[in-house]
Amino acid sequence: MTVTEDRAATGAPEKEVGKPRRRKEDARLITGRTLWTDNLVLPGLLHMSVVRSPVAHARITGIDVSAAQQAPGVLAVLTGRDLADEQGSLPCAWPVTPDMVNPGAPAVAVDQVNHVGEAVAVVVARSRAAAADALELVDVDYEPLPPVLDMEAALAEGADLVHPGTASNRSYHWVFDGGEAGTAADTEQAFADAEVVVSRRFVQQRLIPAFMEPRSVVVQPQGDNYTVWSATQVPHILRLMLSMVTGIPEHKVKVIAPDVGGGFGGKLQVTPEEVLTLLAARRVGRPVKWTETRSESLMSAHHGRDQIQYIDIAADREGNVKGLRCRILADMGAYLRLITPGVPVLGAFMFIGIYKFPAYRFECDGVFTTKTPTDAYRGAGRPEATFAIERIMDELAVELGMDPLEVRRKNWIRAEEFPFTTAAGLEYDSGDYEAATQKALELIGYDELRAEQRRRRESGDPVQLGIGFSTFTEMCGIAPSRVLGSLSYGAGGWEQASIRMLPTGKVEVVTGTSPHGQGHETAWSQIVADQLGVPFEDVEVLHGDTAVSARGLDTYGSRSLVVGGVAVVKAAEKVVAKARRVAAHLLEASEDDLDFAGGSFSVRGTPGTSVSIQEVSLACFTSHNFPEGMEPSIDAEATFDPENFSFPHGTHICAAEVDTETGRVTIRKYACVDDIGEIVNPLIVEGQVHGGLAQGIAQALYEEAVYDADGNLTTGTFVDYLVPSAADLPHFDTGNTVSPALANPLGAKGVGEAGTIASTPAVVNAALDAVRHLGVTDIRMPLTPERVWRALQGGGDGGDRATAGTTAYGGAQTETTAGVSTPQSSLGGDR
């Protein structure tokens, strides 16, 4: 891919959309010379640290803060009891059923802790070091309760309860039945009539979003106003929720998300620490900062995934699918956070994937355990769904003795059948699964790989080769609002943008989306450059400050371009319409006779007479010569609420080697062809796909949040929670097909999550394909070398991993940041 920075010398301005522009924000982001929240220094700034529970489940019987209060530099020590009357409950915006049990989520525990890492008290001190030192002096007495760790055991009769006063550990039971909804045939009948039924139990392990920039909050009280800086994906939602939680009126709270270093859904949250920093700042009347350590982040920032999936598929002997039935247990963790219960529901409509199932039923139980709460993580519900369907399609193919691609092809929606309403009731807008698959097969060199696979099998090579497919689709945009309403979601799905034309002809674009690494400043500039005919460099994109960007719903769910980007287009159209009226006045012509191209209005048929949009902008500023009765402004804003989701799709093919002696899985080749509709910036798309693949592959092979039998997070540092780097990942062969989205004028579909959603089952299918002939039928994720080896030795899925951490750092991974010392920590020798 070549990067073009110069305009072509042809005279006509080159179209910006479609150019692989380098990202204009990257220089400051990657050098760190920008305002990350933790870089912020204010006069009189204090520092907060958080005492966290070292036990999974216990009653708090006493807290002695006297020593901490007297420590040097300490201004305040606040416990749950101190803040009980003002902290409210952290919000859950998605009550998925009317009878969902939500016991409330305190920002700081008052009587009981329900997971390791839960806040128990906070220390406010003059320096970060003083706050850290004083943490160790807070003495908390815990009366242990039995940890609740296993979802299936947690739902059993007589199980220990996470929350006292609840009837069971079930938060909700949510059902979508295609027969009842009238979108599909009766599922039970479909299974009763089926020639073939394949049933599997899949485990979606718990993951940690592991964003690069740790979370950080600064709150500055000024009179009765509060300014909150936070490393968040959702400044607008945070403002509203902080107001609702604390009772501080909404117009007295301003939230600023400055540059934010990644989120992956992990910063789509209203965190305990955001509330606590606000309450602490209000108490002490001075600005307070909290920045987490990596250990705190891994154990207390919300986790993702964690489902047990019972999947049944019905088909006839020819491989035509007849029905799909999914029963899901979803681990909520200890509390319901912002959209905790909704994550599996977001996936509910995607389990049928790209296939024409005549019957479909989905049911899900949300289950409380004494673990860190789960919530959105890149893909949020859709990776889980895609994994289930793409794995079970392979299992069906094995059962029928058919080629896995052939089974898919037999059942997928054909290009000419779009738009297509699925058994889940969604209308897929556009796509061409065959075209994407053909292109992916060519990219990876499919026939050669199959030939090599045969050779290795025949020769009994200790390194076997397998090929895995994932032909996926997903729903992007997290809009329209009325659909979200029908799912009981607590907000809409619209997005807003405004455009300000400055006197010098430069342009400010205000967006309600909140980038945290995606490159909105570049992409929105490209869109506006085309719409207004101004140079790319003349566009500045403002975001993240609720005082600047008054309305917005922020960034998640691959919604920014397909909703927020479209709002920018709509705002630009309004600017042009207003400017046309001014230009007509200036040119003494009729609006109807004006052409607008390349940033200039000209009178049709009258060469040489034109006025640029920059000149119009200046005319607005001076207002010396302006149309009668028109406000002297061509600024405009627009709010866009799409008619439908958009449905990107693609074919991902993984070729994986399995070393049967050690169990190691190595990706040999990876090719994917994603159809994300029209592409604004191919370089950004490529980056999103690469990063997405890394995270999806990481779920398949590397990452897993592991708790021990006491409920301690064993994978509490990056020594044990393995995030792969570029050194661990293969070259990616990527490509695109383009089926424009129908629900928005850009024709774009969203790419932020595609790689993550698609890749995981492709990798697992590939590894299984390599060793199925050796008797292996399933391997649990992540496919650690040990699990693969065990599956090869004794069948089964590789079993549980030992829950002890590695000995690196003296077993540091199970400690809380309160700084408990262990016998192992008095290390012998030098180092």
Next chain:
Amino acid sequence: MIPAPFAYARPTTVDEAVQAIAEGGEDVKVMAGGQSLIPVMRLRLAAPETVVDLGRVAELRGVRDDGDAIVIGAMTTHAQVLADPLVRQHAPLVAAATETVADRQTRHRGTFGGALAHADPAGDLPACALALDAELVVAGLGGRRTVPAAEFFVDYLTTALEEGEILVEVRIPKLPGEWGMHYEKFQRVAQAWSIVAVAAAVRREDGHIAEARIGLTNMGPTPLRATATEAALAGADATVEAVAAAAGHAAEGTSPSSDLNAQADYRQHLAQVLTRRAVLRAAGL
């Protein structure tokens, strides 16, 4: 991630360093490259009264030729070890293992001596020192003494260093004859500690394996020699079959731990597979 308060000394000579340790109080930690000590201090798993930083002790850095041995100063960084021609020539096993240590940044700060003195069973260099019969020179207030590698590694994170002593340098004998060496490391991601690794040095003579030295990483609380495999290889045919048979003994006498990466039985299996691979590579088979 802020360490508890501590006193800090930064001596410039070995004598000053030993003195600083003696004067540092009850709980003194000696810091070499700090790549393990600083994390445990930041996690507050260690809260020493005094840290004695050897970073300015120039005499502890560098590699020199000492006739029948090469001598690696304890504070020589992994990156310096990797770049050193003497190491490449006489102890390619050390170079091969060092190349796998953590990541580039860590290799520029972490030191050869620090890694040995830390004695992490998952560290890569102790098994190499053991396989090559290195000698470790330590200094204390009472002077210097030399400890053979076989006696240096005592237990988990515990060495023969007495209180008040520091590791000064490591003598690695130049092995006579034609040796092939290979370090076979098994880990899940590039920068991770070894799950199991095998350090192999093999001398071939007339189509036979004359002598093999095999060090095992992370197969117990200390690095180990695969003595049964070494015995089986001595005088064995230089064939894949003979090596495989000998490697089948690699796990004998080991007592590996069980953790997230591997349970003990799997580690013992890996030790055999990796020993076979390491010896075959070292023997050029």
